[in-house]
Amino acid sequence: MKKRTPISAIMTKDVITLNHTDNLDNAESLFKKHNIRHIPVVSGNEIIGMLSYTDLLRISFADAIDEDESTVDTIVYNMFTIEQVMAKNLTSVSPTTTIKETAEILSKKEFHALPVVEDGNLVGIVTTTDLINYLLEQF
Numbered sequence: 001m002k003k004r005t006p007i008s009a010i011m012t013k014d015v016i017t018l019n020h021t022d023n024l025d026n027a028e029s030l031f032k033k034h035n036i037r038h039i040p041v042v043s044g045n046e047i048i049g050m051l052s053y054t055d056l057l058r059i060s061f062a063d064a065i066d067e068d069e070s071t072v073d074t075i076v077y078n079m080f081t082i083e084q085v086m087a088k089n090l091t092s093v094s095p096t097t098t099i100k101e102t103a104e105i106l107s108k109k110e111f112h113a114l115p116v117v118e119d120g121n122l123v124g125i126v127t128t129t130d131l132i133n134y135l136l137e138q139f
Helices: 024-034 053-060 075-079 099-108 128-137
Strands: 038-043 046-052 113-118 121-127
Touching (some): 024 038, 038 121, 099 128, 121 128
Antiparallel strands (some): 038 046, 113 121
């Protein structure tokens, strides 16, 4: 295992983002369409937050729906904006941050995704799943 491998080697580069003015219905649609669990929220080119699928579940009680249903009653989405639901105080890493350093950050925090930022611009996202898949490739 290479000890100095940068996170840019395993991060997702084609990042699905939400604009801070988007609505939560749109967010849920992106989560399902792309089978993802974290979406950076941007204002212009600046990342201002991170929305997780868990954030939506928390406000929609979607985890209590009947398993046979493919849709959730999302009337509650109209009561909140993305900015009210998203995580705001983000920790980010640069593309040159090592995989080890990134794993250390994620192991100590209560979140499962980090935006990768270079010169103030979002250039990628890395998740705990990316790290696990990287470790599995080493065996």
